[in-house]
Amino acid sequence: xxxxxxxxxxxxxxxxxxxxxxxxxxxxxxxxxxxxxxxxxxxxxxxxxxxxxxxxxxxxxxxxxxxxxxxxxxxxxxxxxxxxxxxxxxxxxxxxxxxxxxxxxxxxxxxxxxxxxxxxxxxxxxxxxxxxxxxxxxxxxxxxxxxxxxxxxxxxxxxxxxxxxxxxxxxxxxxxxxxxxxxxxxxxxxxxxxxxxxxxxxxxxxxxxxxxxxxxxxxxxxxxxxxxxxxxxxxxxxxxxxxxxxxxxxxxxxxxxxxxxxxxxxxxxxxxxxxxxxxxxxxxxxxxxxxxxxxxxxxxxxxxxxxxxxxxxxxxxxxxxxxxxxxxxxxxxxxxxxxxxxxxxxxxxxxxxxxxxxxxxxxxxxxxxxxxxxxxxxxxxxxxxxxxxxxxxxxxxxxxxxxxxxxxxxxxxxxxxxxxxxxxxxxxxxxxxxxxxxxxxxxxxxxxxxxxxxxxxxxxxxxxxxxxxxxxxxxxxxxxxxxxxxxxxxxxxxxxxxxxxxxxxxxxxxxxxxxxxxxxxxxxxxxxxxxxxxxxxxxxxxxxxxxxxxxxxxxxxxxxxxxxxxxxxxxxxxxxxxxxxxxxxxxxxxxxxxxxxxxxxxxxxxxxxxxxxxxxxxxxxxxxxxxxxxxxxxxxxxxxxxxxxxxxxxxxxxxxxxxxxxxxxxxxxxxxxxxxxxxxxxxxxxxxxxxxxxxxxxxxxxxxxxxxxxxxxxxxxxxxxxxxxxxxxx
Amino acid sequence: xxxxxxxxxxxxxxxxxxxxxxxxxxxxxxxxxxxxxxxxxxxxxxxxxxxxxxxxxxxxxxxxxxxxxxxxxxxxxxxxxxxxxxxxxxxxxxxxxxxxxxxxxxxxxxxxxxxxxxxxxxxxxxxxxxxxxxxxxxxxxxxxxxxxxxxxxxxxxxxxxxxxxxxxxxxx
Numbered sequence: 001x002x003x004x005x006x007x008x009x010x011x012x013x014x015x016x017x018x019x020x021x022x023x024x025x026x027x028x029x030x031x032x033x034x035x036x037x038x039x040x041x042x043x044x045x046x047x048x049x050x051x052x053x054x055x056x057x058x059x060x061x062x063x064x065x066x067x068x069x070x071x072x073x074x075x076x077x078x079x080x081x082x083x084x085x086x087x088x089x090x091x092x093x094x095x096x097x098x099x100x101x102x103x104x105x106x107x108x109x110x111x112x113x114x115x116x117x118x119x120x121x122x123x124x125x126x127x128x129x130x131x132x133x134x135x136x137x138x139x140x141x142x143x144x145x146x147x148x149x150x151x152x153x154x155x156x157x158x159x160x161x162x163x164x165x166x167x168x169x170x171x172x173x174x175x176x177x178x179x180x181x182x183x184x185x186x187x188x189x190x191x192x193x194x195x196x197x198x199x200x201x202x203x204x205x206x207x208x209x210x211x212x213x214x215x216x217x218x219x220x221x222x223x224x225x226x227x228x229x230x231x232x233x234x235x236x237x238x239x240x241x242x243x244x245x246x247x248x249x250x251x252x253x254x255x256x257x258x259x260x261x262x263x264x265x266x267x268x269x270x271x272x273x274x275x276x277x278x279x280x281x282x283x284x285x286x287x288x289x290x291x292x293x294x295x296x297x298x299x300x301x302x303x304x305x306x307x308x309x310x311x312x313x314x315x316x317x318x319x320x321x322x323x324x325x326x327x328x329x330x331x332x333x334x335x336x337x338x339x340x341x342x343x344x345x346x347x348x349x350x351x352x353x354x355x356x357x358x359x360x361x362x363x364x365x366x367x368x369x370x371x372x373x374x375x376x377x378x379x380x381x382x383x384x385x386x387x388x389x390x391x392x393x394x395x396x397x398x399x400x401x402x403x404x405x406x407x408x409x410x411x412x413x414x415x416x417x418x419x420x421x422x423x424x425x426x427x428x429x430x431x432x433x434x435x436x437x438x439x440x441x442x443x444x445x446x447x448x449x450x451x452x453x454x455x456x457x458x459x460x461x462x463x464x465x466x467x468x469x470x471x472x473x474x475x476x477x478x479x480x481x482x483x484x485x486x487x488x489x490x491x492x493x494x495x496x497x498x499x500x501x502x503x504x505x506x507x508x509x510x511x512x513x514x515x516x517x518x519x520x521x522x523x524x525x526x527x528x529x530x531x532x533x534x535x536x537x538x539x540x541x542x543x544x545x546x547x548x549x550x551x552x553x554x555x556x557x558x559x560x561x562x563x564x565x566x567x568x569x570x571x572x573x574x575x576x577x578x579x580x581x582x583x584x585x586x587x588x589x590x591x592x593x594x595x596x597x598x599x600x601x602x603x604x605x606x607x608x609x610x611x612x613x614x615x616x617x618x619x620x621x622x623x624x625x626x627x628x629x630x631x632x633x634x635x636x637x638x639x640x641x642x643x644x645x646x647x648x649x650x651x652x653x654x655x656x657x658x659x660x661x662x663x664x665x666x667x668x669x670x671x672x673x674x675x676x677x678x679x680x681x682x683x684x685x686x687x688x689x690x691x692x693x694x695x696x697x698x699x700x701x702x703x704x705x706x707x708x709x710x711x712x713x714x715x716x717x718x719x720x721x722x723x724x725x726x727x728x729x730x
Numbered sequence: 731x732x733x734x735x736x737x738x739x740x741x742x743x744x745x746x747x748x749x750x751x752x753x754x755x756x757x758x759x760x761x762x763x764x765x766x767x768x769x770x771x772x773x774x775x776x777x778x779x780x781x782x783x784x785x786x787x788x789x790x791x792x793x794x795x796x797x798x799x800x801x802x803x804x805x806x807x808x809x810x811x812x813x814x815x816x817x818x819x820x821x822x823x824x825x826x827x828x829x830x831x832x833x834x835x836x837x838x839x840x841x842x843x844x845x846x847x848x849x850x851x852x853x854x855x856x857x858x859x860x861x862x863x864x865x866x867x868x869x870x871x872x873x874x875x876x877x878x879x880x881x882x883x884x885x886x887x888x889x890x891x892x893x894x895x896x897x898x899x900x901x902x
Contacts, residue, residue, distance in 0.1 A: 458790055503792035554791075554801070555810050557839045557897045563793040567801065567808050575789040575803050 012053055013106040016062075019046040020102065023095045024269060027088060034083030044073040050098060061117035062101050068125035069094040075129050090124060096270055097121055180256050188256070191249045198242050205235055250550075254447060259299045261339050261348075262290035264306055268337050271307060275314045282321055282332040283314055289339030292346055295444035301420050302348070302441075305413040309350040309437050310335065312410070317352035317435050327432065329353070345423075345465060346443060351436040357429040359385050366394070378653070379638045381645065386427055390414040418582060421445070422463065422565055424532060450549040450568055450578060453527060454542035455500045456507045459576045461549070461568055466581035468530035470543065474523040484592060487526070487537060488713050491663060491692040492619040493626075494528060497588050499538040503563070503579075529581040533620045536585050545570070551578060563587065592628070611729055612636045612653070616646035616660040616672065617690075626659060626690070626721075633722050643667025647675055650682060657725060658682070662691040662698070670705045677706040686728035690721070759853040762878070763832060764885055765845035768820040771885045773878070774834060774843075778890040781833040782848055788826075798897075802831065802842060809833060810841045812897065814888075819869055837894035854878055859887060 026043035029036065051066035069091060075081035097118050104115055208231055216224050269285045276283035294302075318324075318333035325331050336351040359382050366388045367377045380388075388394060392411040417423045423441040442448060442465060449464035471489065478496065479486050485496040499505070526537040551566040553559075565580040613635045617623045620641075627637045638653065640646035644666040650658065658676065662669040669689055676682040688709040689702045702710045709724050761776025781804075788800045788811050799811045811831065815822050823829070823846055831842040859876040866874055876887040 460792075505792065506790060552806075552808055555808060555839065555841065557841070557894075558791070558794070558798070558801075558810055561791065561793045564791055569803065569806075573803065574787070575801055575808060577789075577791050579792070 008057055009105065009109055009111060012057055012059075013102055015053060016050055016098070016102045019050050020095060020099045021266060022046045023098075024092075024266075027091055027095065028269070030083060031085065031088050037077070040073065040077050044070065044077055047073055057111055059101075059105065059111050059114055061114050062098055062105075064117045064122055065094055065098050065101070065125075068122045068129070069098075071129040072125055081129070087128060090128060092273060093121060094125060096273060099270060184252070184256060188249070188252050191245065191252060194245050195242075195249060198238070198245055201238055202242075205231070205238060208234075254444070257296050257444070258293040259296045260290060261292050261294060261299070261302075261346075263299050264303050265290040265337060265339070268306070268310060272310055272314065272335055275311060276333075279315060280320070281314060281318055283318060284332050284334045286334065286336045287338070288336075289348075292339045292341060293443075294346060294441070297445055298421055298441060301416060302439075305416050305439065306337070306348070306350065308410075308413050310337070312437075313350055313352035313354070313435070317354035319355050323355075327355075341443075342440070343465075345440050348439040348441065349436055350439075351434060353434040356431040356433055356435055357386050357389065357427070358431070359429075362386065362388055366391075369394070375636070381639060381641050383641070386429055389427070390425070417441070419562070422580070426532065445551060445566075447548050447550055448578075449546070450551075451527070451546045452544040452568075452570070452576060453499070453540040454544050455503065455540050456505045457541075458505055459544055459570065459574060460499065460503070460505075460540075461576050461578035462527060462529065462581065463551075463565065463578060464546070466529045466531060468528040468535060471526050471528065471537075472523045473526055478524070486625055488692065489528065489535075489537075491622075491661070491713065492535070493622040493713070494535045494537045495588065495592065495621065495625065496524075496526065496537045496539060497591070499527075499540050502538070502584060502587055502591075529584065531582045531585050534585060535621050536581075536588050538584070610634060610636050611656040611725075612638065613725070614638050614640060614646060614649055614653075614655040614658045616640045616643065616658065616664070616669065618642050618661060618664040622661065629721060630725075635725075643669060643672035646672050650676060651679070654681065655685065657686040657688065657729060659688045659690055659721075662689060662693055662702075670701060673702070673707050674705040686725070688721075688724060688728070758856045760856055760859065761851065762854050762885070762887065763851050764849040764880060765830070765832065766847050766849055767814060767818065767845055768823065770818075770820070771849060771880070771883050772814075772818075772845075773885045773887045774832065774890050775875075775887070776851065778836050779832050779834045780840075783831040783833060783842065784829070786831055788844075799844060804833060804842075812841050812843050812893075814843060814845075814893075817869075817873070817893065819867075834890050834894070836891040837898050839894050839898045841894065841897065850880075852880065854880070862886075 023043055023046050026039055026046065029039045030043065033039070047066050047070040051063055051070055054060075054062035054066060072081065072087070072091065072094075076083060081087075101114060104113075105111065108114075212224060212227050212231060265287050268287055272283055272285035313335045314333075318335070319327070319329075321331040324333065334353045336349070338351070339346055339348045341347075363377055363380070363385045366372045366385070367374060371388060371391055371394065372380065389410050390413075394410065414425050417425045417439050421441050422445060423439055426438045426440075427435065428438070429435040442463070450461045451464055451467055451470075452459050452461050454460075469489075473487050477487055479488070479493075486493045487496055488494070524539050525542065527540055528535055528537045530536075549568040551568060553566055554561065554564060558564075562583040563580055564577045566578045568576050568578055570576055613630055615623055615626045615630070615637055616639075617626065618641055623639045623641070627639060630637045638649060638655070640649045642664040643660070646658070646660060647667065660669040660672055667675075669691065673687050673689065676685070676687060686708045687706065688711060689707045690711045690713060691698070692713045694712050699710045708728055711721060711724065762773040763776055763779045763782070764771055764773045766772075783802070783804065786802045788802055790800050791798070794800065797813050797816045799813050801808050801810055803809075813822070814820075826844065829844050829846060830848045831844055832848075833842045834840065859878045862871070862874045862877055870886070873889050873892045874886055875889040878885045878887060
């Protein structure tokens with residue numbers, strides 16, 4: 001009877017993947033400490049096992065490669081060969097070659113269709129094993145590119161460059177199934193048993209009450225009352241213990257959905273090597289935090305964005321060795337993929353030590369491609385310019401390469417992180433030092449801390465990670481700026497919107513909320529939501545609850561409702577929409593845009609002359625509000641995020657007036673004012689200080705350093721700002 | 731009494747009659763869920779409707795088009811509530827407290843449809859379901875699959891798949 005080998009293939013693939021992982025880890029360890037004989041032994045054993053089991057299944061290409069690696073590792077083990085970085089990278093290539101073969105086997109499930117062995121690589125390994133290292137390494141690096149390329153799926157388009165490039169096959173592994181430790185499953189089953197027996201208790205209670213009911217008669221009422229009371233007490237205990245059981249069952253079941261980030265991170269090292277190899281750069285990949293667990297639903301969706309960021313780091317971020325050497329850096333670039341927990345979030349960072357995002361080039365390109373107008377181009381801060389790379393169709397690479405730079409991707413990264421995973425993406429970059437992309441993600445999409453509020457008698461939820469604070473503000477502290485409301489919270493303007501208006505929430509009939517009833521009317525209750533550094537205060541009627549809740553997805557055909565990220569069920573069995581804060585901000589921004597445009601039209605005739613104003617404030621909200629006010633009155637506004645930035649902007653252009661905050665990082669408003677007064681150009685330019693500092697001595701100091709006006713944010717009124725400016729500008 | 735007066739001939743002829751009927755009953759039928767909206771009668775094919783729910787709480791979801799009235803909780807699953815009034819160009823029902831909700835699936839999605847009341851669930855001979863007449867108004871032509879007479883009223887049979895297809899492509 002013929003042996004059906006196919007049955008064994010999948011078992012081999014599983015086993016080989018495990019050993020490939022161990023080989024990778026072992027080689028990493030070897031590069032740090034080449035003398036660790038226990039480690040060399042372990043690596044040797046893994047190579048040996050792969051060789052042995054692949055031979056049994058007649059997978060000769062795998063056997064051959066593993067065999068050659070085993071020879072080299074054997075030589076390392078008995079000391080006839082010494083570890084060198086070049087040797088390490090050759091061994092890595094061996095592991096990668098085996099991994100490619102195993103994955104191709106996993107796909108086809110048939111050993112006969114296995115790609116041929118990479119002869120050049122095996123020859124190099126064989127040479128190394130006999131001690132001819134230098135010759136082998138140089139030889140292999142020239143041949144490898146071509147032969148590796150042949151093994152991978154080659155796209156139909158011809159390579160654009162003369163040298164054959166490798167269409168980088170970058171894919172991280174994701175799983176359809178979850179391996180659950182038996183202990184975890186047993187716990188769950190045990191709990192399930194408890195629930196079943198607890199249900200039996202309840203059935204007994206039902207029986208008890210029936211008996212009481214049957215025995216009850218008006219004559220013996222007192223006696224029955226005692227029995228009823230007793231029944232009530234036992235039922236209460238039962239319900240309480242059932243509740244504990246349910247909570248535990250819930251927690252245990254959810255844990256099963258958690259997977260370590262290693263699912264995404266483990267293959268990152270290989271992906272980075274493949275990609276780096278294909279663009280001819282030397283790259284080291286450092287991975288940390290792979291043990292952190294996330295909901296598997298998130299793990300599945302994470303691999304694409306992470307891959308894209310890695311690609312981006314290697315292709316755009318890191319310079320070539322020659323450029324790096326010229327800049328005084330190590331020729332080998334470094335990509336760090338790390339994860340850490342931060343409160344209820346997990347932060348994943350992809351950092352490179354490359355050249356940084358060339359801000360001016362991005363600005364220029366955005367202008368050329370028509371993403372922004374010339375006015376905007378000069379007005380955007382560096383951070384805002386860097387954020388332009390997330391626009392659809394934006395790519396900064398001068399040459400379109402095979403790996404990235406086709407102008408797709410960064411927007412997709414942002415979309416999948418923000419929309420699908422309820423997270424945030426930020427980028428930090430320093431010219432010549434490097435770029436870091438940070439992904440902030442909730443631990444799980446299934447359970448989140450939810451704040452429930454009441455609007456028009458209807459409940460709505462906010463996921464806690466977007467809620468910055470809850471405050472009650474007296475009505476008289478509300479300011480009106482460009483036909484909309486704002487409050488000042490700690491030196492910052494925050495726009496206020498009634499949540500009911502934003503959502504067009506209907507009034508629920510027959511239900512009066514506490515604030516409507518007037519008993520608690522100490523002012524407006526505001527939920528301040530924050531997305532990155534932008535804030536929005538939402539006026540609500542009441543706070544209802546705050547606890548961990550299971551978020552249920554909306555039906556698929558309703559997923560286009562960006563405002564709602566899911567639903568929760570309250571104790572009273574009500575379905576409550578959980579609002580997606582970024583969408584609310586967007587909606588509020590649109591509404592605001594319309595308001596300021598209509599107002600601008602109102603004032604356009606009155607104003608006429610377009611003065612140029614520089615607004616310096618470290619709060620994005622404050623900058624935006626001041627900008628809106630001024631633009632509504634026909635002024636041209638440029639923004640700066642701190643004193644230093646303000647000084648640079650002022651020196652780079654000419655302004656008719658400058659508005660500045662006092663407390664700012666890098667340089668405060670007093671210093672900025674006195675510095676500007678020393679500049680020939682700004683000796684007589686009106687400078688207005690806008691601050692929450694009300695003290696007389698601060699005012700005096702403001703005047704001393706040369707400010708023309710001092711406006712306290714507390715009594716801010718758009719008319720006073722406009723009037724002050726008008727009188728100063730004449 | 732009367733029974734004793736029946737002759738053998740009569741018994742035999744009754745049996746023959748009965749046999750003939752058994753042979754005749756094989757005409758194909760279709761199950762229809764007939765419901766009322768603003769006094770007019772409509773129907774969906776029975777196999778498209780999984781369940782009929784009544785006395786449920788509908789919860790508001792912000793940002794929905796007017797024909798999507800919110801969501802309901804069907805034993806832990808969230809299902810949307812579609813109102814056909816707009817599609818059928820009927821005035822919106824004022825009191826929805828006595829409404830019923832037909833949980834249907836088709837075109838790869840599921841949702842409930844709010845109706846004023848369910849009239850009946852009946853088996854109708856296929857031959858009694860007629861092609862919609864050419865006088866069917868333009869706005870209905872796409873979604874009407876037939877016309878049938880029931881209890882001396884005209885019932886318009888609607889195509890659930892066509893209605894749902896519009897929603898799965900983008901919220902109606």
